[in-house]
Amino acid sequence: MQVAVLSGAGISAESGVPTFRDAETGLWAKVDPYEISSSDGWRAHPERVWAWYLWRHYMMGAVQPNNGHRAVAAWQDYADVHVVTQNVDNLHERAGSKKVYHLHGSLFEFRCDRCQVGYEGELPEMPEPVETVDPPRCVCGGMIRPSVVWFGEALPEDAWQRSVEAVTGADLVVVVGTSSIVYPAAGLPEFALANGIPVIEVNPERTPLSDSATVSLREPAAAALPTLLQRLPALLD
Incomplete structure (x- = not known):
């Protein structure tokens, strides 16, 4: 997967x-x-x-990675995981994620x-x-x-292309902790949904993606992500 x-x-x-x-x-x-x-x-x-x-x-x-970062890294034991991040920190890498694409x-x-x-x-x-x-x-x-990436600057071409490929080839897209208002990144889950790829949103607050996401969980990342893969069958049923 x-x-x-x-x-x-x-x-x-x-x-x-x-x-x-x-x-x-x-x-x-x-x-x-x-x-x-x-x-x-x-x-x-x-x-x-x-x-x-x-x-x-x-x-x-x-600053240290939290249980959300560590959970995403742990998923690599069960799936081919690609992390597309809008964050400029290195917490995903420090948690152990190998495929991380920094859009910003x-x-x-x-x-x-x-x-x-x-x-x-x-x-x-x-x-x-x-x-x-x-x-x-x-x-x-x-x-x-x-x-x-500063205001008005283009996204890194390589990171953007890898991100598009990651979403295009995904069996599941998980959107976590993003406002879903900053484009073009916010367009990636929209693209997945349009192509029949399930999208799970994890965010304590509602976002513009919440109504269209396959599943929208009002939970913090550190609480939701450690058990998310185990909950998939029930969530996507």
């Missing part, structure tokens, strides 16, 4: 990761999200954007904003958040930026 898991901010929030829409605290409480998540903001204040993402990168070191990039990959070559150099330590940090420079003279 092939299972495609589409995960969003909700599953990581259960590990204590603030979602993008959560109010930030301290230095970043009043920062416009567009200012730190757009090419315009990067060009205007690269030292501010770099400081924010560097802090998020190191903050993730104190990763906080753990960096590249030059000019030549696009990946950056493997050391990053400065950041035990506490600060307002500005100068980004490292590439040998070409460009600035090193996080490999995340």
Whole structure:
């Protein structure tokens, strides 16, 4: 059986990761999200954007995968599992998932904003958040930026293609912790349903997908996912 898991901010929030829409605290409480998540903001204040993402990168070191992440990894013992995630953290990988496609990039990959070559150099330590940090420079003279997708940027082509293939070839699609409003990712479960592939939504809150999903569970990921495969016959009956 092939299972495609589409995960969003909700599953990581259960590990204590603030979602993008959560109010930030301290230095970043009043920062416009567009200012730190757009090419315009990067060009205007690269030292501010770099400081924010560097802090998020190191903050993730104190966050651990939860039972939802671990359950998805455990499914690999019984199925061919492909994880399509909108999250920029590495919690699925740290839990043990092998096939993970980051639609919105990763906080753990960096590249030059000019030549696009990946950056493997050391990053400065950041035990506490600060307002500005100068980004490292590439040998070409460009600035090193996080490999995340900012407002107005295209999704990584390879990750998107692998995600489409994962859903197209799936026997089951599980949508967990996503608002189902951010396209094109939100179109993947719609595509599955249109092609007769069952879709199970796991989310404590209702979303635009809830009414059309084959099954919609109002449960947190960490509670629902560990027993989901065992419950499949009853859920899909």
